[in-house]
Amino acid sequence: MPMDTVAKPAIVTCTAPVNIAVVKYWGKRNEDLILPINSSLSVTLDQDQLKTTTTVASCRSFQEDRIWLNGKEEDINHPRLQSCLREIRRLARKRHNDRDCSVDMGCLSHKVHICSVNNFPTAAGLASSAAGFACLVYTLAQVYGVDGELSGIARQGSGSACRSMYGGFVQWIMGEREDGKDSVAQQVEPESHWPDLRVLVLVASAERKPVGSTSGMQTSVETSSLLKHRAKSVVPDRMKQMIEAVHKRDFDTFAELTMRDSNQFHATCLDTYPPIFYLNTVSRQVISLVHQYNRHYGEARVAYTFDAGPNAVIYTLQQHVAEFFHVVRHFFPPDNNGKKFLTGIQVEPVSISEELKNAVCLEPMPKGISYIISTKAGPGPHVLEDPSQHLLGADGLPKKNA
Amino acid sequence: MPMDTVAKPAIVTCTAPVNIAVVKYWGKRNEDLILPINSSLSVTLDQDQLKTTTTVASCRSFQEDRIWLNGKEEDINHPRLQSCLREIRRLARKRHNDRDCSVDMGCLSHKVHICSVNNFPTAAGLASSAAGFACLVYTLAQVYGVDGELSGIARQGSGSACRSMYGGFVQWIMGEREDGKDSVAQQVEPESHWPDLRVLVLVASAERKPVGSTSGMQTSVETSSLLKHRAKSVVPDRMKQMIEAVHKRDFDTFAELTMRDSNQFHATCLDTYPPIFYLNTVSRQVISLVHQYNRHYGEARVAYTFDAGPNAVIYTLQQHVAEFFHVVRHFFPPDNNGKKFLTGIQVEPVSISEELKNAVCLEPMPKGISYIISTKAGPGPHVLEDPSQHLLGADGLPKKNA
Incomplete structure (x- = not known):
């Protein structure tokens, strides 16, 4: 990424779905890592009706990480938010080092601005945190060029968020390890499997x-x-x-x-x-x-x-x-x-x-x-290619209507 | 009992209490014998407020067993009612034979009239069957001169009735035997133990x-x-x-x-x-x-x-x-x-x-x-000595106000 005199943010916008469990998750064996006491299974809902949209902007001129949720700036120091940011950055660094990659990872030291909105009212009681953390992790992963298994990171934002990382029918395998590395989501069937x-x-x-x-x-x-x-x-x-x-x-x-x-x-x-x-x-x-x-x-x-x-x-x-x-x-x-x-x-x-x-x-x-x-039922998270859908402007601040 | 030319019924009236479980009974391992899947414990309530009163009359001139509940004649052939009648009569016969007793047990072949009233509305939802069957069994036992452990018979009328056979704090021990002989109630403490x-x-x-x-x-x-x-x-x-x-x-x-x-x-x-x-x-x-x-x-x-x-x-x-x-x-x-x-x-x-x-x-x-x-908390069932409190008249039929 060439350095301009005026820093321009790298901006990515993604959407992620809500999921509704049919075998419920209730109870953690580890509060910090969010490891459940049982496996669970959910159906990912179509984003045409219910979704979270998140824009992440990364720029060397940003002074600090910031987040806006549904139009209001929130405390970025929320522990679960910090877990997701830390884990994605750690993964990005690891991937970079593993590949001994020549790509410039300067952006890893950049601060991010995050802006997220739901297209459904909180009053709908639809566990917006699952879609929200899935969308955050998915979008951050795009910004940092990380791919692969990310549900374990979403899980550390909100347990059920790991299931929103896939479309269709998704199980969250509880895992056995103390470090939680095997507590991840897995698609059982895609949404196309059961169209009616x-x-x-x-x-x-x-x-x-x-x-x-x-x-x-x-x-x-x-x-x-x-x-x-x-x-x-x-x-x-x-x-x-x-x-x-x-x-x-x-x-x-x-x-x-x-x-x-x-x-x-x-x-x-x-x-x-x-x-x-x-x-x-x-x-x-x-x-x-x-x-x-x-x-x-x-x-x-x-x-x-x-x-x-x-x-x-x-x-x-x-x-x-x-x-x-x-x-x-x-x-x-x-x-x-x-x-x-x-x-x-x-x-x-x-x-x-x-x-x-x-x-x-x-x-x-x-x-x-x-x-x-x-x-x-619907698909998992995806990237919005149209820049007009970014929730953050070129100044890294929420657009008026976001 | 001398035989008169005109047969006069032998009449006994008793009262029995309601009980409220603090460790609940829910579920039978044997539907016929009413054997529970777990033990339970209850407090017997004071009969000054809540009680069943039952009169049993026995007479050689009665043509058949009959029962009136809260002013209305009911079907005596109800299986649980029949269980209690059969078991009390069996026990009476057994006691009589065991003792080789010279007492006239002619009354064992007599039919009975039963009349029972609660002093509380069914709408109170107070499991009136517990007090009802406890009172029935206790009263029949007086008529047939049977004493000792009767909770196992009351249990066969209505499970929780066995606990109404005692005052104070009462446990119903689930028992282990297939014939249910060890599934009986037992007083843990009398009502006087915890007066406040x-x-x-x-x-x-x-x-x-x-x-x-x-x-x-x-x-x-x-x-x-x-x-x-x-x-x-x-x-x-x-x-x-x-x-x-x-x-x-x-x-x-x-x-x-x-x-x-x-x-x-x-x-x-x-x-x-x-x-x-x-x-x-x-x-x-x-x-x-x-x-x-x-x-x-x-x-x-x-x-x-x-x-x-x-x-x-x-x-x-x-x-x-x-x-x-x-x-x-x-x-x-x-x-x-x-x-x-x-x-x-x-x-x-x-x-x-x-x-x-x-x-x-x-x-x-x-x-x-x-x-x-x-x-x-209150005491268990007892006999009312005052004949004016009988619910059945000398004709063996409910008194007007019963």
């Missing part, structure tokens, strides 16, 4: 802010004996079964395992002392609705899963998505004050039979769900 | 009728791996700790174990497939209230426990009962339409500091709790 799998995110009207997942899982590890049992004796088999169900596109098994695993995760939260509740009245109503819907058809057409919050994520198949959407809409009549109830992939209008309504047999809960994001 | 232990039953305004415990626990045994783990690996130690806490009157340990065990039981319900929810919004609010109240004082002054329904049972000590009652009343403002909010042992008026109200920090939930029963 569909996803609905049911954003519940939250009653209050729940316990954060970092402190929640810490308390669970300390106090819940059911969690230890789950990690040691339940999850290993469940991972095998889930991977097989994905390979075979066996929705029935996939659905049952997904629901059982979500319930078991929330059971371990309840076994935590003091207990943690993430499911609220709306969540429980959605659970009932799904079971009664499936019972009506005598097969698992729809599955729910809940993370550390009240929002349901629904997995279903293309041929059932429209009917189920309208059933949800019927039992959770939306507020009609202008806000769109459905965003993302469109759903065709269908009418619901009285028989089905009677079979579900729930008291409608107006405004219980504030809106629904309709999406599907 | 107090109990408040918070009757929640139920949203809907929950899944019954018989079918609920069956599904749990079939589907929850956490339940198996709990029964095998958690409860044995917990029983030892709980018995020790009772012996030492160590409220802090008693309270924590009670809350942890209730939460773990409900966690296994959530791990059941499809999941079972017994806790509702009111229950979760009570749980928060208790933890925040205890945190405010830096010690466990109050403990909650929930059975297969939304009602909280609170254990506390005499010196805290008034304040805690008023805190509950503050955060669950009662309906003022004439119904008494407090029944049972009176509670003196106290005012609650603003500091405490702020520490609890909950949104008040008007009418969430419909009323509170204030009580304490």
